Amino acid sequence: MTYERIVVLGGGTAGWMTAAALATGLKGTTVELVESEDIGIVGVGEATFPSIRAYHQILGIPEADFLRATNGTYKLGIKFRDWRVRGEDYYHTFGDFGQLDGPNALWGQYRRHVNAGLPAFGEQCLPTVMALNDRFCAPGKDAAHFNYAYHFDANLYARFLRDIAIGRGVRRTEGKVVDVARRQDGGVASLKLDDGRVVGADLFIDCSGFTSLLLGRTLGEPFVDFSRWLPVDRAWACPSARVGTGLTPYTRATALDAGWAWRIPLQDRTGNGHVFSTRFIDEDKAREQLLQQLDGEALAEPRLLRFTTGHRARFWSHNVVGIGLATGFLEPLESTSIYLVQVGIGRLMTLLQRGGAVPAAAIDAYNTGLVRQFERIRDFILMHYCLTARRDTPFWTAMAATELPETLAYKLHAWRQTGALHQYEEEGFDGHSWLAIHAGMHHWPERSDPTFNQLPAEKSLEWVRERARQLAEAVAPVSTHEAYLAQVLGR
Numbered sequence: 128m129t130y131e132r133i134v135v136l137g138g139g140t141a142g143w144m145t146a147a148a149l150a151t152g153l154k155g156t157t158v159e160l161v162e163s164e165d166i167g168i169v170g171v172g173e174a175t176f177p178s179i180r181a182y183h184q185i186l187g188i189p190e191a192d193f194l195r196a197t198n199g200t201y202k203l204g205i206k207f208r209d210w211r212v213r214g215e216d217y218y219h220t221f222g223d224f225g226q227l228d229g230p231n232a233l234w235g236q237y238r239r240h241v242n243a244g245l246p247a248f249g250e251q252c253l254p255t256v257m258a259l260n261d262r263f264c265a266p267g268k269d270a271a272h273f274n275y276a277y278h279f280d281a282n283l284y285a286r287f288l289r290d291i292a293i294g295r296g297v298r299r300t301e302g303k304v305v306d307v308a309r310r311q312d313g314g315v316a317s318l319k320l321d322d323g324r325v326v327g328a329d330l331f332i333d334c335s336g337f338t339s340l341l342l343g344r345t346l347g348e349p350f351v352d353f354s355r356w357l358p359v360d361r362a363w364a365c366p367s368a369r370v371g372t373g374l375t376p377y378t379r380a381t382a383l384d385a386g387w388a389w390r391i392p393l394q395d396r397t398g399n400g401h402v403f404s405t406r407f408i409d410e411d412k413a414r415e416q417l418l419q420q421l422d423g424e425a426l427a428e429p430r431l432l433r434f435t436t437g438h439r440a441r442f443w444s445h446n447v448v449g450i451g452l453a454t455g456f457l458e459p460l461e462s463t464s465i466y467l468v469q470v471g472i473g474r475l476m477t478l479l480q481r482g483g484a485v486p487a488a489a490i491d492a493y494n495t496g497l498v499r500q501f502e503r504i505r506d507f508i509l510m511h512y513c514l515t516a517r518r519d520t521p522f523w524t525a526m527a528a529t530e531l532p533e534t535l536a537y538k539l540h541a542w543r544q545t546g547a548l549h550q551y552e553e554e555g556f557d558g559h560s561w562l563a564i565h566a567g568m569h570h571w572p573e574r575s576d577p578t579f580n581q582l583p584a585e586k587s588l589e590w591v592r593e594r595a596r597q598l599a600e601a602v603a604p605v606s607t608h609e610a611y612l613a614q615v616l617g618r
């Protein structure tokens with residue numbers, strides 16, 4: 128069967144991102160989006176991953192227009208505070224650390240001179256040095272390569288994309304779905320709205336958020352629960368007033384007693400949230416801890432969000448494709464939800480653009496690919512917790528003792544034994560990202576490879592120190608994040 132008529136259910140970030148992409152890339156297909164103002168959207172999800180820039184490029188969205196419309200700022204990565212031990216921090220930015228293996232791998236010299244008072248490993252990564260100094264500039268064509276993402280107001284982003292999608296022909300239908308009619312083959316035939324209207328289609332994209340109305344509730348697709356590895360299950364979210372003049376070009380993630388708190392700088396305010404596990408702290412105490420974290424006045428009452436980490440067993444079943452929270456949620460530590468939305472959209476578009484019916488084998492491959500993406504990111508997030516040296520609360524003691532999925536256990540083993548940054552298929556994060564966390568958590572290989580000793584000790588120390596000096600010098604003339612943003616916005 129071909130898909131002449133596609134209905135997207137849900138007008139959150141996932142729904143409008145999908146609708147805008149379909150309207151841009153699929154000519155001749157009717158796209159309708161059904162959403163309910165009464166239900167509303169999650170409206171958090173303010174930090175992103177660099178892949179969002181590719182999405183904007185494909186849709187032809189100018190960066191300045193997007194930043195203006197969403198109160199957006201630039202994001203070089205994440206600063207992790209108190210994750211290994213209290214009082215210590217490290218960065219994971221979207222940059223690189225030179226060679227990852229062989230005698231010239233920088234980490235090898237750090238492993239060799241572990242107690243020699245070298246600059247922090249992060250100081251060997253250009254965007255981290257920028258983050259440390261609140262600087263930002265987009266990478267030039269000739270400059271060292273690094274990547275970046277954005278922070279933005281999720282409510283404004285959905286509205287911004289809605290206008291683009293509608294401008295490209297998407298029909299918006301306001302209404303609450305109260306019933307779903309099925310086809311004989313088990314697929315979805317149509318949606319019934321609360322005012323009696325019926326909306327039919329060949330293909331339904333379920334972007335209904337945590338309710339997973341089509342994929343979960345209607346088709347009964349089972350949920351694969353990750354909470355034995357990622358036990359956080361609630362978040363309090365609360366905006367606060369911006370204080371001071373500085374604008375950090377990074378998200379801050381501070382480890383607390385039973386979870387962690389995010390701090391996301393926007394142009395007009397700061398986004399904050401506390402992600403926690405109710406197995407280890409109650410909601411009231413977690414709310415109190417969030418309010419203690421704010422560095423400006425709270426601008427609204429904190430809002431509670433409930434979730435379970437994991438994903439639907441399949442993302443595409445019958446004529447329903449789930450995208451966004453309707454398919455699952457990992458937890459926002461590495462800002463990967465919108466990235467996963469994009470992976471789904473990209474693969475769906477590739478299949479639909481070929482025209483004709485999508486064969487069962489391609490749907491199976493779509494499902495396997497998305498499941499693997501979730502598993503890889505689960506492992507990456509879990510690594511931030513399980514390498515902790517903290518034992519000061521029951522939560523951290525439990526996280527350090529977590530029985531790991533074998534995929535992650537093998538990766539940590541390979542690194543400890545030989546310094547290999549093992550990568551599976553469908554990885555969301557490359558070796559440099561994994562290395563940033565290993566180094567930040569002081570998790571070095573147990574054996575020092577003899578090839579690292581080929582360079583005389585003094586020379587290698589000088590090389591490492593000189594590299595950090597050069598990066599500091601390169602960053603010194605770069606404008607502050609605030610000044611760069613003002614220039615891009617024309618202010």
Ligand SMILES: Cc1cc2nc3c(=O)[nH]c(=O)nc-3n(C[C@H](O)[C@H](O)[C@H](O)COP(=O)(O)OP(=O)(O)OC[C@H]3O[C@@H](n4cnc5c(N)ncnc54)[C@H](O)[C@@H]3O)c2cc1C
Pocket residue numbers: 136137138139140141142161162163164166167168169170171172173174175281302303304305334335336337338340362364400432434450451452453459462463464465466468
């Ligand atoms: C605490 C928290 C922090 C997060 N932080 C980040 C982050 O930093 N970075 C990141 O990338 N992601 C983050 N996310 C995830 C991010 O918020 C979501 O991936 C993103 O907003 C997409 O949500 P969605 O569109 O799938 O769902 P929603 O925003 O919930 O949208 C669902 C839509 O479905 C509609 N709907 C539902 N039921 C019906 C019905 N019966 N009839 C009609 N319409 C219906 C609703 O009206 C709404 O329009 C976070 C999530 C949480 C919970």
